[in-house]
Amino acid sequence: xxxxxxxxxxNLQTYSEIDDxxxxxGNFHVTVRKKAxxxxxxxxxxxxxxxxxxxxVAPDEFQEGFSSRKxxxxxxxxxxxxxxxxxxxxxxxxxxxxxGKCAEVCEKSCIDFDMEDQLVEVDVGAIIVATGMDxxxxxxxxxxxxxxxxxxxxxxxxxxxxxxxxxTEGHFMRPTDREVPKRIGFIQCVxxxxxNGRGNPYCSNICCMNTVxxxxxxxxxxxxxxxxxxxxxxxxxxxxxxxxxxxSKQAGVQxxxxxxxxxxxxxxxxxxxxxxxxTSSGAIEDHEFDMVVLATxxxxxxxSEIVRKLLSLSRTEDGFFMESHPKLKPVDAPTGGVYFAxxxxxxxxxxxxxxxxxxxxARSEILLNAGEISVEAITSDLIVDNCTGCGICVRVCPFNxxxxxxxxxxxxxxxxxxxxxxxxTCAAECNFDAILMKHFEDAQIMAQVDSILDQDPMEKIVVFxxxxxxxxxxxxxxxSRMQYPSSQRVIRTMCSGRVDxxxxxxxxxxxxxxVLVSGCHFADCHYIDAxxxxxxxxxxxxxxxEKMGIRPERLQLEWISAAEGQxxxxxxxxxEEMRQAVTEEEVEQTKKVLREARLKVExxxxxxxxxxxxxxxxxxxxxx
Amino acid sequence: xxxxxxxxxxxxxxxxAPYDKKIPMERACPKCNSNSVPRMKAAPKRAEA
Amino acid sequence: xxxxxxxxxxxxxxxxxxIAGSVDCDAVTEYAATLPDVACAVKNKYTCSxxxxxxxxxxxxxxxxxxxxxxxxxxxxxxxxxxxxVADAGLNPYLMEMANIREHCSWAHLSDRDGATxxxxxxxxxxxxxxxxxxxxxESELPxxxxxxxxxxxxxxxxxxxDLADAGYQVHLVEKEASIGGIMAALDKTYxxxxxxx
Numbered sequence: 001x002x003x004x005x006x007x008x009x010x011n012l013q014t015y016s017e018i019d020d021x022x023x024x025x026g027n028f029h030v031t032v033r034k035k036a037x038x039x040x041x042x043x044x045x046x047x048x049x050x051x052x053x054x055x056x057v058a059p060d061e062f063q064e065g066f067s068s069r070k071x072x073x074x075x076x077x078x079x080x081x082x083x084x085x086x087x088x089x090x091x092x093x094x095x096x097x098x099x100g101k102c103a104e105v106c107e108k109s110c111i112d113f114d115m116e117d118q119l120v121e122v123d124v125g126a127i128i129v130a131t132g133m134d135x136x137x138x139x140x141x142x143x144x145x146x147x148x149x150x151x152x153x154x155x156x157x158x159x160x161x162x163x164x165x166x167x168t169e170g171h172f173m174r175p176t177d178r179e180v181p182k183r184i185g186f187i188q189c190v191x192x193x194x195x196n197g198r199g200n201p202y203c204s205n206i207c208c209m210n211t212v213x214x215x216x217x218x219x220x221x222x223x224x225x226x227x228x229x230x231x232x233x234x235x236x237x238x239x240x241x242x243x244x245x246x247x248s249k250q251a252g253v254q255x256x257x258x259x260x261x262x263x264x265x266x267x268x269x270x271x272x273x274x275x276x277x278x279t280s281s282g283a284i285e286d287h288e289f290d291m292v293v294l295a296t297x298x299x300x301x302x303x304s305e306i307v308r309k310l311l312s313l314s315r316t317e318d319g320f321f322m323e324s325h326p327k328l329k330p331v332d333a334p335t336g337g338v339y340f341a342x343x344x345x346x347x348x349x350x351x352x353x354x355x356x357x358x359x360x361x362a363r364s365e366i367l368l369n370a371g372e373i374s375v376e377a378i379t380s381d382l383i384v385d386n387c388t389g390c391g392i393c394v395r396v397c398p399f400n401x402x403x404x405x406x407x408x409x410x411x412x413x414x415x416x417x418x419x420x421x422x423x424x425t426c427a428a429e430c431n432f433d434a435i436l437m438k439h440f441e442d443a444q445i446m447a448q449v450d451s452i453l454d455q456d457p458m459e460k461i462v463v464f465x466x467x468x469x470x471x472x473x474x475x476x477x478x479x480s481r482m483q484y485p486s487s488q489r490v491i492r493t494m495c496s497g498r499v500d501x502x503x504x505x506x507x508x509x510x511x512x513x514x515v516l517v518s519g520c521h522f523a524d525c526h527y528i529d530a531x532x533x534x535x536x537x538x539x540x541x542x543x544x545x546e547k548m549g550i551r552p553e554r555l556q557l558e559w560i561s562a563a564e565g566q567x568x569x570x571x572x573x574x575x576e577e578m579r580q581a582v583t584e585e586e587v588e589q590t591k592k593v594l595r596e597a598r599l600k601v602e603x604x605x606x607x608x609x610x611x612x613x614x615x616x617x618x619x620x621x622x623x624x
Numbered sequence: 625x626x627x628x629x630x631x632x633x634x635x636x637x638x639x640x641a642p643y644d645k646k647i648p649m650e651r652a653c654p655k656c657n658s659n660s661v662p663r664m665k666a667a668p669k670r671a672e673a
Numbered sequence: 674x675x676x677x678x679x680x681x682x683x684x685x686x687x688x689x690x691x692i693a694g695s696v697d698c699d700a701v702t703e704y705a706a707t708l709p710d711v712a713c714a715v716k717n718k719y720t721c722s723x724x725x726x727x728x729x730x731x732x733x734x735x736x737x738x739x740x741x742x743x744x745x746x747x748x749x750x751x752x753x754x755x756x757x758x759v760a761d762a763g764l765n766p767y768l769m770e771m772a773n774i775r776e777h778c779s780w781a782h783l784s785d786r787d788g789a790t791x792x793x794x795x796x797x798x799x800x801x802x803x804x805x806x807x808x809x810x811x812e813s814e815l816p817x818x819x820x821x822x823x824x825x826x827x828x829x830x831x832x833x834x835x836d837l838a839d840a841g842y843q844v845h846l847v848e849k850e851a852s853i854g855g856i857m858a859a860l861d862k863t864y865x866x867x868x869x870x871x
Contacts, residue, residue: 004826010834016849027817128830164861209865303849342829375813447802450802471749478775486785486791
């Protein structure tokens with residue numbers, strides 16, 4: 001930690017949050033909000049005089065509330081930077097009548113009650129997300145009495161009570177009478193591996209070994225303590241872990257297979273009794289303890305949603321951030337130039353966090369060291385001759401990559417290629433075929449639709465899937481060997497925003513019984529909000545289809561994330577049932593209606609064209 | 625926010641959900657979880673055909 | 674280039690038994706050979722392997738191919754691999770198209786060999802139809818900034834910051850709390866070595 005504080009190439013911004021991130025791989029622009037700490041970081045020399053005179057007493061968060069701190073305080077003795085902070089919620093205020101004592105005694109005048117949040121801008125090539133985890137709060141598991149019985153504590157509270165730097169200076173004692181507990185019970189898997197909707201279904205990875213460690217610490221400090229550990233399985237899989245587990249057993253720690261249903265406190269002695277079925281012997285036994293420690297699990301960080309949204313990341317079903325590939329790219333985020341380190345990706349112990357952190361450093365160095373990156377040639381191109389300057393593309397572009405355009409003056413729009421991310425929403429919305437999406441051209445996609453439907457169209461479901469979420473969700477379904485009927489044919493686009501209404505109508509005209517448009521959930525759209533236009537388009541088509549006497553049910557819409565292989569599978573099964581219900585007569589009728597409607601529109605266009613041509617020539621003649 | 629009637633195009637379930645024309649929202653059928661849920665218009669215009 | 678000059682090469686991957694287990698790859702390859710503008714259709718055990726890629730390069734030269742369809746896994750996995758492969762053989766990388774007959778086909782229909790084979794043929798057919806219309810594209814190069822942002826100053830953020838800073842990069846480490854250290858700083862001792870956490 002100290003090394004970070006003094007490293008010449010680390011710009012440490014504590015008490016700061018990420019306000020905004022824009023840009024893309026290699027070129028991110030980040031706005032950091034440096035929150036007011038009311039103490040001048042560069043001046044404070046941690047003399048501690050301010051703390052002595054502060055009259056406010058507040059619970060010390062670092063000590064899990066077991067002791068108190070002042071309104072102006074050092075987060076913990078070894079804090080980096082070694083600088084005081086003033087908690088504005090606790091502080092009585094700078095009005096000298098109210099208080100202001102700390103400012104009076106600060107010789108260097110570091111305390112500034114009027115300090116405001118500062119916005120700091122940085123430009124970076126890569127981003128490492130190491131936002132960590134939170135500890136499971138066992139309040140909802142009321143049967144363990146965490147909120148009712150003082151002598152039931154969590155494993156995090158245990159850490160502070162046994163730490164030499166803790167509130168008791170390492171003298172382990174139970175909260176009710178400050179006596180050293182002689183009998184201690186550990187309950188494992190609190191909030192982990194649950195199936196009843198409370199807690200989480202996954203294994204938190206660290207709690208078994210943490211309890212083994214805790215038991216050894218206790219046996220070391222207080223030999224002869226009676227320790228019982230109640231567990232489902234002891235998972236001691238890492239290097240040196242089994243050895244530690246065996247040492248704990250040899251030291252006399254009893255491991256009992258079975259997790260108690262409920263715990264009770266003796267109101268007089270404040271001792272805790274729990275009833276448990278030892279599943280290896282089948283015996284139901286009562287155990288009395290002076291203190292019970294809940295080995296609480298690990299959960300995704302509660303405030304990680306901000307970063308997730310700013311970087312368009314997804315979560316796996318457990319709520320942790322999803323990596324690019326579970327085996328082959330476990331450190332890379334699906335968003336280019338973003339990497340994961342530590343518990344943000346899954347629960348990890350210190351060693352695994354450090355390992356992934358070094359991996360993230362190495363992975364990002366590949367990008368940083370290259371110095372340049374080639375951008376996929378999938379951006380939009382303007383077909384100037386077709387552009388009327390109507391400006392609909394300017395309105396729908398999520399990245400403001402299209403500017404200008406004036407329909408009256410017939411000035412075409414301009415596309416800034418560097419800003420274009422290739423979602424294709426502009427091309428889908430353009431009514432004049434004036435935008436060409438490189439590598440996802442209209443003609444290419446239409447050819448795919450034609451090819452799908454030129455044989456046995458009744459047997460097939462046409463599926464448009466966006467690259468980042470629903471296509472990836474289908475990949476995950478396959479990877480997980482989820483089984484579904486083989487009737488769908490997938491057309492991949494970068495974003496569901498690319499799916500032009502004409503693709504869908506063309507598919508129906510070619511005899512598709514069912515068409516599905518699938519994309520990312522609203523919050524997950526990789527092109528900010530391009531999929532809002534997908535919804536608008538599909539909703540309009542539902543209306544249009546209905547007006548033409550075509551069942552809107554035949555056009556389906558689904559948001560399927562990259563983690564939702566199951567939703568993909570379920571959707572495919574349901575659509576197959578719907579497909580079988582579509583009759584040949586119905587499809588023939590649809591084909592006829594759509595063909596007639598299309599011919600009508602084309603005839604109208606043709607009738608209009610010569611007039612438009614004449615109009616175009618007029619101003620040209622005028623300028624000439 | 626006002627509520628509007630919606631109909632699921634997957635299972636046929638009809639339900640009410642918050643609706644504001646200006647605020648696009650992700651919606652799912654409370655019964656089958658499908659996202660194919662158009663808002664039901666007052667009087668759906670059927671084709672003459 | 675006129676349309677009648679198109680020469681598409683189709684490379685069907687068995688992926689060991691991952692694809693061949695539920696898709697008749699011989700039938701798919703034979704079928705591919707009958708598709709319009711297909712100049713050659715070849716089956717490989719592992720197309721992504723070095724010999725598999727050599728096979729593609731060899732056929733590009735031999736048949737003077739100007740479009741390539743690789744029928745294997747998801748493009749989300751190996752598109753960069755095969756783009757590089759065809760580029761090595763002198764073909765513009767955007768003239769390569771992948772047909773996903775593994776994640777979207779063989780793995781999803783393990784016990785339906787007929788259905789999976791029919792679907793795989795169709796996927797290849799659609800990919801060939803698309804490949805015929807692919808255009809060569811040039812990628813633009815963008816500079817990469819040398820600074821790096823690390824969000825979170827727990828043990829992982831600290832380690833990654835130190836590694837990057839030691840390697841010579843300017844690191845901006847942003848921590849929400851008043852001190853770095855995160856959860857690790859609140860731990861007394863850490864396993865398996867039972868040493869102090871700070």
